Amino acid sequence: AVAGMFLKLSVCVSVLCACGALTVGPADRPVALVVIDVQNCFVPGGENPVPGGADVIPVINGLRERYGDGLDLVVMSQDWHCADHVSFTSQHPGYSNFEVMELDYDSQGALCTGPSPYAVNCTGSVAHRLNQTLWPDHCVINTTGAEFHPQLTTEPTDLVVQKGYRCEVCAEFHPQLTTEPSDLVVQKGYRCEVDSYSAFFDNGGFRQTELDSLLRQRQVRSLIITGLALDFCVFYTALDGRRLGYDTYVVRDAARGITPAGVERAMAEMEAAGVSVIRAEDVGRVL
Ligand code: VGL
Ligand code: ZN
DSSP states (O other): HHHHHHHHHHHHHHHHHHHHTOOGGGGOOOOOEEEEEBBBBGGGGSSSSEEEEEEHHHHHHHHGGGGGTTOOOOEEEEBBBTTTTTTGGGSTOOTTTTTTEEEEEEETTHHHHHTTTTTTTSSOOOEEEEEEBBBOOOOBBBTOOOOOOSSSSSOOOOOOOOOOOSSSSHHHHHHHOOOOOEEHHHHOOOSSSOOOOOOOOTTTTTTTHHHHHHHHTTTOOEEEEEEEEEETTHHHHHHHHHHTTTTTEEEEEEEOOHHHHHHHHHHHHHTTOOOEEOOOGGGGTOO
């Protein structure tokens, strides 16, 4: 990334020297490719599939070939849920997949809505009511060290049988997606009691991921956002990116949505918020 920045800086400087009047374009500061949630759980065959989700992979792999050539950083986000995450239909008896329920939180972001086991630290006054779409279990953190629920008593003499890890490789990146050690990986949605569509904030705006500060440290100006799902995680990441002051682009053919109506609404809201929707073939103009 540093080499890429220097290369770009020196090219800019020499162009400026050569033809003084040229204005410094948006590419005078680093550009990040942001790859949202391209995980097995979100492609057909996974637990929470986005129609055509796998089609974004070659497009994204192609975009990242410009790394060092105007593209300075690749950010990968992962939906990274507790097995009993509040967004899972399985946690809400009587509800169905894709139904929307209301979840109440206090001012600190503690869940006040029972009967979730996480609704224990609420101070009593509801400060936020969030609409929560309920999803099939997906993107469950897969470590053998996954902790027991804090309210569950455990004893060293217990015989522990680990079972029911519903998606062994679900939270891993899709195997056809190119990844590099220099990628910045952001795991989101690991607070069990609140969902997190955006790679910047949870859905209540209670907590921030480290993404914004990492991008600021690297002086990133522009975000090129791709991935899944266009009407949820890509959409909210793009709105937050714009709100945080980044020049924000969404690559339409490097993203897929869950529903056509959702995609239509997301596109309109993004454009209204100042996010540019572009095509992969136009990314060169942004770099
Ligand atoms: C997503 C639904 C639930 C996404 C994540 O990545 O768009 N959608 N969790
Ligand atoms: Zn999720």
